[in-house]
Amino acid sequence: MSDASAPTNLLINIILRFGFLIVFAAFFALFAFWNPVFVQGGNLMNIVEGSAVLMILALGMTLIVATGGIDLSIGIALDFGAAFAVVAMKSYGLDWFGAACAGVIGGSIVGLFNALLVVGLKISPFLATLSTFFIGSSVQRIFTNGGGPISHRRMPEEFRNLALGDVFGVPTEAVIAFVLVVIYFIVLERSIWGRRIHAMGMQRSAAVVAGIRVNRILILCFVAAAATCAIAGLIAAANIRMFTPLSGFSYLLDAIAAVFIGAALHSRGRPNIPGTVMGVLFLGMVANGLNLMGLNFNTKDALQGIILVSALALAVAQRKARNG
Amino acid sequence: MGQSAFRLSGITKEFPGVRALDDASLEVLAGEVHGLVGENGAGKSTVIKVLAGVYQPEAGKVEVDGQLLSPATPANVHAAGVRFIHQELHLVPHFTVTESVFMGQERRGPFGLAKREMRKAAETFLRDTLGLDVSGNRLIRDLGTAERKLVQVARALIDGDAKVVVFDEPTAPLASNEVDIVMGAIARLKAQGIAILYVSHYLSEITDICDRVTVFRQGQTVGVFDNITADSAGDLVFAMVGRNITDMFPPKGDRVVSDGLQITDFTDGQKFAPLTMSVGKGEIVGIAGLIGSGREEFVDTLYGLRRRKMGAVSFEGADLTITTAAQAVRSGLVLVPRDRRHDGLVLSMSVAENVTLATLEDNAVMGLENRNAARKATLAQVQSLDIRPPNPDAITRLLSGGNQQKVVLARWLSTSARIFIFDEPTVGVDVGAKAEIYQLIEELAGEGACVIVSSSDPVELQGVCDRIVVMTRGALVGEMQADAISVDDLVAATTGASSVEEIRNAS
Ligand SMILES: Nc1ncnc2c1ncn2[C@@H]1O[C@H](COP(=O)(O)OP(=O)(O)OP(=O)(O)O)[C@@H](O)[C@H]1O
Numbered sequence: 001m002s003d004a005s006a007p008t009n010l011l012i013n014i015i016l017r018f019g020f021l022i023v024f025a026a027f028f029a030l031f032a033f034w035n036p037v038f039v040q041g042g043n044l045m046n047i048v049e050g051s052a053v054l055m056i057l058a059l060g061m062t063l064i065v066a067t068g069g070i071d072l073s074i075g076i077a078l079d080f081g082a083a084f085a086v087v088a089m090k091s092y093g094l095d096w097f098g099a100a101c102a103g104v105i106g107g108s109i110v111g112l113f114n115a116l117l118v119v120g121l122k123i124s125p126f127l128a129t130l131s132t133f134f135i136g137s138s139v140q141r142i143f144t145n146g147g148g149p150i151s152h153r154r155m156p157e158e159f160r161n162l163a164l165g166d167v168f169g170v171p172t173e174a175v176i177a178f179v180l181v182v183i184y185f186i187v188l189e190r191s192i193w194g195r196r197i198h199a200m201g202m203q204r205s206a207a208v209v210a211g212i213r214v215n216r217i218l219i220l221c222f223v224a225a226a227a228t229c230a231i232a233g234l235i236a237a238a239n240i241r242m243f244t245p246l247s248g249f250s251y252l253l254d255a256i257a258a259v260f261i262g263a264a265l266h267s268r269g270r271p272n273i274p275g276t277v278m279g280v281l282f283l284g285m286v287a288n289g290l291n292l293m294g295l296n297f298n299t300k301d302a303l304q305g306i307i308l309v310s311a312l313a314l315a316v317a318q319r320k321a322r323n324g
Numbered sequence: 325m326g327q328s329a330f331r332l333s334g335i336t337k338e339f340p341g342v343r344a345l346d347d348a349s350l351e352v353l354a355g356e357v358h359g360l361v362g363e364n365g366a367g368k369s370t371v372i373k374v375l376a377g378v379y380q381p382e383a384g385k386v387e388v389d390g391q392l393l394s395p396a397t398p399a400n401v402h403a404a405g406v407r408f409i410h411q412e413l414h415l416v417p418h419f420t421v422t423e424s425v426f427m428g429q430e431r432r433g434p435f436g437l438a439k440r441e442m443r444k445a446a447e448t449f450l451r452d453t454l455g456l457d458v459s460g461n462r463l464i465r466d467l468g469t470a471e472r473k474l475v476q477v478a479r480a481l482i483d484g485d486a487k488v489v490v491f492d493e494p495t496a497p498l499a500s501n502e503v504d505i506v507m508g509a510i511a512r513l514k515a516q517g518i519a520i521l522y523v524s525h526y527l528s529e530i531t532d533i534c535d536r537v538t539v540f541r542q543g544q545t546v547g548v549f550d551n552i553t554a555d556s557a558g559d560l561v562f563a564m565v566g567r568n569i570t571d572m573f574p575p576k577g578d579r580v581v582s583d584g585l586q587i588t589d590f591t592d593g594q595k596f597a598p599l600t601m602s603v604g605k606g607e608i609v610g611i612a613g614l615i616g617s618g619r620e621e622f623v624d625t626l627y628g629l630r631r632r633k634m635g636a637v638s639f640e641g642a643d644l645t646i647t648t649a650a651q652a653v654r655s656g657l658v659l660v661p662r663d664r665r666h667d668g669l670v671l672s673m674s675v676a677e678n679v680t681l682a683t684l685e686d687n688a689v690m691g692l693e694n695r696n697a698a699r700k701a702t703l704a705q706v707q708s709l710d711i712r713p714p715n716p717d718a719i720t721r722l723l724s725g726g727n728q729q730k731v732v733l734a735r736w737l738s739t740s741a742r743i744f745i746f747d748e749p750t751v752g753v754d755v756g757a758k759a760e761i762y763q764l765i766e767e768l769a770g771e772g773a774c775v776i777v778s779s780s781d782p783v784e785l786q787g788v789c790d791r792i793v794v795m796t797r798g799a800l801v802g803e804m805q806a807d808a809i810s811v812d813d814l815v816a817a818t819t820g821a822s823s824v825e826e827i828r829n830a831s
């Protein structure tokens with residue numbers, strides 16, 4: 001209100017407006033200062049490559065959050081993708097492409113099951129996908145006699161290349177993630193289906209009255225998200241030449257965090273693909289940087305949590321400031 | 325009287341892109357009922373929020389009871405005895421009356437909550453101060469809308485320190501017979517020396533209960549009227565919109581009515597009994613009925629929002645199967661819903677996004693949006709309906725009620741719909757926009773659309789419709805030609821005071 005506080009206001013405004021970018025840059029500088037290895041091209045590529053699986057999962061999560069729900073079973077879709085692909089190659093001798101298709105189909109089953117619970121039985125997405133998570137976890141344990149991995153040493157070279165190969169020097173998994181990011185961006189931010197998804201996510205009843213077929217959209221989104229997560233599963237399996245049960249779960253919180261960082265960065269708080277990408281890269285950078293600092297495991301987790309919470313709080317404050 | 329209860333002077337409040345208040349002033353004297361009127365977007369709600377300390381104005385003074393509050397904050401305004409009855413009812417359906425009244429301000433006795441004492445206090449207050457006899461153990465969900473409104477009032481006033489009460493459009497969600505309940509309560513408050521600021525678009529209410537009236541136009545105070553009588557309405561309208569609105573309702577055109585919508589033995593099996601009615605092309609048919617008459621459920625079921633049990637719907641002789649709203653829209657049947665902020669609009673989307681939501685394909689190539697085309701299409705609608713601000717990128721939440729309603733209309737006008745259902749089309753809409761909406765309804769019928777207007781406002785039904793069907797207690801009890809009856813007849817028919825037969829025979 002008064003003029004005397006104008007400069008401080010300006011400063012606060014700048015921080016709030018570009019806050020997240022500043023934090024991003026500050027951490028980057030800090031890590032670089034601490035350990036120069038951090039900024040070497042090889043390490044930066046590590047960050048991108050290491051973020052690929054999380055990126056793919058976060059895309060699926062963004063889609064579901066945009067419909068107004070949440071998906072706690074993305075890890076299950078990842079596991080199923082990996083399991084179906086590995087079993088297809090090992091027990092049925094399918095080639096790499098057949099295996100990849102089997103994996104995507106396996107993941108889609110998880111999505112269909114979610115859709116059945118949410119659309120068919122009208123269970124809230126939170127509870128529905130939580131059930132899927134529990135059911136899917138125990139199916140895996142039963143199938144593997146208690147959770148032992150299924151390894152496949154003689155995995156076809158082409159399949160292994162999903163994780164280990166490169167396209168003109170860029171790691172394949174990063175390329176896959178990038179292609180998916182582009183597809184998701186077009187669908188969610190540039191297409192009429194994206195418009196409908198956002199509308200139903202923001203105000204379901206108004207979307208219904210406007211004639212949007214919300215149930216159909218929900219089914220498609222749950223299946224598409226799960227199929228996407230299954231692709232992450234293919235990469236995970238290719239990486240270690242085996243299927244490790246219940247390994248998808250560890251990505252869940254990071255994926256949720258990335259989506260909500262992204263939504264908070266959006267001027268109107270919508271979940272969105274560019275924001276999610278920022279969120280994933282931020283999380284990847286922090287994890288990598290803390291690693292290079294050589295902190296012990298427990299400290300690292302705690303620090304990561306604190307950084308995450310602060311980033312979220314800042315992003316939210318930033319949105320408030322923008323909207324006046 | 326004579327002493328100031330509160331005074332706002334020189335208030336300027338800007339939002340990005342709009343000056344909502346521009347050197348506005350407003351003074352309410354102790355002991356009076358003071359009306360505040362103005363078009364949608366004139367700044368009424370904004371000035372109330374300035375008084376409440378929710379918005380900090382760029383300039384101006386807020387004085388309560390002679391004390392300058394700088395700045396006004398929710399806490400010091402409350403301490404000064406000003407209470408606000410917001411338009412929305414923030415009550416929990418499964419709470420009791422007592423719990424609702426004392427929510428957040430529970431009284432404690434030696435053994436925990438003083439439940440009996442609170443119930444006594446709530447009942448006494450509702451009875452003696454507001455004139456509502458209701459048990460404190462009743463659940464909110466079992467109360468009518470007007471009764472809930474009074475519970476909301478009781479909650480604001482139960483601490484006994486209120487000196488000024490501000491009502492923002494308290495009767496907007498009420499049926500005509502419920503309005504009196506709220507009006508009665510306001511008269512009682514006044515008798516107890518409490519000053520009242522009353523905001524409403526219903527000028528008859530304003531002239532009924534107000535001692536003085538302030539008129540806002542485009543964020544400025546354009547007049548303060550003393551000596552309000554029933555004849556003041558014309559002057560108020562002139563001050564509000566800057567022109568005379570002589571005819572609220574457009575003249576009914578010479579329309580050729582032909583076979584259109586036929587509804588036969590249609591029921592949801594719960595809230596309304598099988599009913600049969602028709603709406604010709606080029607005809608406007610009204611549905612009258614109180615809350616609970618099954619009118620709302622009928623409309624929702626027709627649109628596919630609720631499940632129908634049996635019955636047939638046809639258009640131009642061809643069967644019209646509608647089980648979802650999406651099907652309705654694709655068959656050319658569209659609904660302007662009664663709760664536009666909840667069901668009509670995605671509030672956090674822009675005007676353009678809302679207007680084009682049902683015609684996304686028209687502005688897209690292979691599923692990819694052409695945003696320029698969408699903006700252009702929206703701009704054309706915005707201009708033809710005079711939506712303000714005329715900015716397709718404005719966030720819908722920030723538009724005033726009348727303009728929000730026009731956004732809903734703009735969406736359906738961009739489709740090729742042939743059947744229009746208007747459910748409470750002018751709730752919370754100012755006089756100017758109301759007249760425009762009525763004009764538009766008439767034009768739609770003139771172009772050969774089937775139009776249904778479902779409303780709790782008898783004046784509106786009588787003025788705009790050709791034919792009116794009446795529903796009471798879940799049954800369609802008869803129909804009347806609108807020009808053969810008076811507004812009073814219509815009220816009598818909907819409340820069941822006289823039967824439709826009696827009215828038809830009398831006229
Ligand atoms: N938070 C906000 N941000 C931006 N603009 C706003 C905001 N609140 C209100 N406005 C704008 O300020 C103007 C005044 O709005 P206000 O809600 O006070 O009108 P009103 O007189 O209460 O109208 P109504 O009769 O429709 O309730 C309008 O143009 C509105 O769009």
Ligand SMILES: [Mg+2]
Nearest residue numbers: 368369370492
């Ligand atoms: Mg208002």
